[in-house]
Amino acid sequence: MTYIENQTKRRIKNSIVYNSIIFLIFLLWVSYSTLTTLPIPLFICFIILLFVIINFIVDRRQEISFNEQIIYLFLIFLPVYLFANIIVSFNFNSPIFFIPFESLAGLKHNHNIILILLYVSIILLKLIGVKIYFAKNVKFLEEGRGNEIFQYFTRNLTYKKVLTLVILFPLGAFVEELIYRSFLLSVVTYYTNWNYAISIIFISIIFGMVHYSTSHNWGHFMSTLVSSIIYSLALIQLGLLYPWIFHLTTNLFVLLFYYQGKKKIE
Secondary structure, eight states, rough: OOOHHHHHHHHHHHHHHHHHHHHHHHHHHGGGOOOOOOOHHHHHHHHHHHHHHHHHHHHTTTTHHHHHHHHHHHHHHHHHHHHHHHHHHHHHSSSSSSGGGGGGTTTSSSOHHHHHHHHHHHHHHHHHHHHHHHHOOOHHHHHTTTOHHHHHSSOOOHHHHHHHHHHHHOOOOOOOOIIIIIHHHHHHHHHSOHHHHHHHEEEEEEEHHHHHHHHHOHHHHHHHHHHHHHHHHHHHHOOOOHHHHHHHHHHHHHHHHHHHHHHOOO
């Protein structure tokens, strides 16, 4: 996909909007069990979220492939599924066909220092690998290839882009951990007889393919697939907070390495 600054800027703004709404719905989902009535703001957020996603698909319909459209249509299913879960849980108090909030993976946290240090070491090794990859694939940087978001934040960096970065990266990393790790891992294990190992591989392939659809680079696919496996294991053993921190840190360092590599070339 050819990089176009204005299109990427528009996509980033759209991403911030619907990620924010997903985050808001998550907060409402957290609190719904303590409420006596189903909150009207939840329904409003649900409608707005669907509107934003559908508008996003329509806006990009001329420039994305059929496979990418399927991926984005899948995003519509997620809020529908979440909303239906809340309705059923709230009204019938027996979510037989919908995964209850308490079954989400990663809600309970284990602040085990040894495990934390182990995962930090693994993340560092992965970052070293990314650094080496950029150093050995100079042509990749010379041609300006790679994730369009990385390209956006490494071209003519301004204070507005820095502000956008501060908002987008933490928010995007959390929502991705919530959906691709906590939610999908919970859904797959809740409705199938798969163990955690098979479920993790399955959702990691999905995560990798979603990222491949934006960069069309198999190196990016493998990198995100490995990252997803690491984050999923961290989610199960440590809780949602830690893979979010690992994910955010990795994204920031990869962006830094990408920026440094382009500067050297220039």
